Amino acid sequence: MTPDWAMPGVQEFVPGKLDPSVLAVSDAGDPRTPHFDSFLASHQHQQPNPYLEHNINGGFLQTSSAFQQPVQYHQYAPIGPHNPNMMPYQRSVHDLFLTNELREDIQRRMAATLQTLPNSQLPQHIESYHSLVPLDTTHHKSSSTFGGYHSWVYKVQSSTNGHFFVLRRIEGFRLTNEQAIRSVQPWKHIVNAGVVRIVDVFTNRSFGDSSLFIVTEYHALSKTLAEHHHIGHGRHVRARNSIDQVSETVLWSYVTQLASALKTVHNSGLAARVLDTSKVLVTGKNRVRLNGCAALDVIQYEAATSLAHLQRQDLVNFGLTILSVGANMADASQNFARAMDQFKRFYKPEIQTAVVWLYSAQQHTDRTIDQFINLISSQIIASFDAALHADDSLHGDFAREVENARLVRLLTKLNFINERPEFEHDRQWAENGERFFLKLFRDYVFHQVDAQGHPVVDLAHVLSCLNKLDAGTDERLTLVSRDEQNCFVVTFRELKKAIESAFQDLSSNSRRL
CATH class of the missing domain: 1.10.510.10 (Transferase(Phosphotransferase) domain 1)
Structure with a gap:
């Protein structure tokens, strides 16, 4: 079963232009005549007005020779329905990210900031x-x-x-x-x-x-x-x-x-x-x-x-x-x-x-x-109290994102370390080397399968393993190679030390180059 946070493989939409002949609607009302689509139609004979409300502040600008596609906000982790049957200690995937409204507001502001006006008649x-x-x-x-x-x-x-x-x-x-x-x-x-x-x-x-x-x-x-x-x-x-x-x-x-x-x-x-x-x-x-x-x-x-x-x-x-x-x-x-x-x-x-x-x-x-x-001193106190509550709410929203930086650093280090072709003949990175189990840990986190051989896509498992790795706990886990010929029993503390050692080795080699 595909989890709700997984992104479906949707082909990217590329806006195009329609032939003006297909936009003409006959007087007879032929049902085969395509409907006019204002989103795809090209206004070749109409000079756009840059001062119209839909052309500014977050909307997309459209001219006769250029088109800018608006940001696809709906493709960013939409919030699903609330499950009232969850226990107080349980969390859904969406509890780990910013609220949909705040995220979309920030993205809209960024899109408006980077907005340009193609073929502008204004001074350069x-x-x-x-x-x-x-x-x-x-x-x-x-x-x-x-x-x-x-x-x-x-x-x-x-x-x-x-x-x-x-x-x-x-x-x-x-x-x-x-x-x-x-x-x-x-x-x-x-x-x-x-x-x-x-x-x-x-x-x-x-x-x-x-x-x-x-x-x-x-x-x-x-x-x-x-x-x-x-x-x-x-x-x-x-x-x-x-x-x-x-x-x-x-x-x-x-x-x-x-x-x-x-x-x-x-x-x-x-x-x-x-x-x-x-x-x-x-x-x-x-x-x-x-x-x-x-x-x-x-x-x-x-x-x-x-x-x-x-x-x-x-x-x-x-x-x-x-x-x-x-x-x-x-x-x-x-x-x-x-x-x-x-x-x-x-x-x-x-x-x-x-x-x-x-x-x-x-x-x-x-x-x-x-x-x-x-x-109006009493009203100032009330407004100040409301501002403090809003500040607390924002801090709570951003607190969900604090852990993301740690996990991204771990993922970055793991991707730097694993699958290095230049180390194929290095004893430390060989299948009997001390760093081979880092590759097996990557498989343990991301490449697990169920009893029927189907891929297991479980965000909770990924976050749990990365958090334990970042904390360096003494919990043991068993890592088995893909051919089932090698087996390692290690702790998250040992994994963390190995990752730091390997990453420092890579950093020192890059500095020497």
């Missing part, structure tokens, strides 16, 4: 950055956030260190004061889990105009709050039973994270200035970060606005952001009363009071982020 490189891939998900660009300038976002790779970053382009900005660029320097020293770190700022004409470029950290598969919660997508009022209703616990989590970010920013003598649902990033489960900061510091460098006023405006924008998420209204700032009416239907008075306190910060010049943090 900008300063020391290359391989531009658009991250925007909409054609409609608002110019209200960055002082009337349109902005575009790209994933890029650094030619200096090979790391990936996000390149934000402020289109059409002309630098008139060199001191404006230097005003971003303090932002590079901001270190907070709720702020997307600023890496570099410069101007460049690679797009044919004078543009401002801001380089920040890259968080794969991240979305804005507006995208994540579908804020203002064709409706202004959220139904009570809607599946995308933001729970109060999640909303408090957003409040505490953004409050921590603003505290770090304000205590550093800065102001975020850009804080709304279209700029706050969701980079993980209930994880949000301030994004787009420092841009207005350069664009509006010569504007005479006091820092205290800008920081109070941050509090107002903070309150409007939470209100927009809770009421599902993108225009909460234009109709605060209506948004609050919707907000009060779903949330308790405590969070309502917090939103009103933030929104009225400009009318009370003594209000600061530190005072707000004191008001």
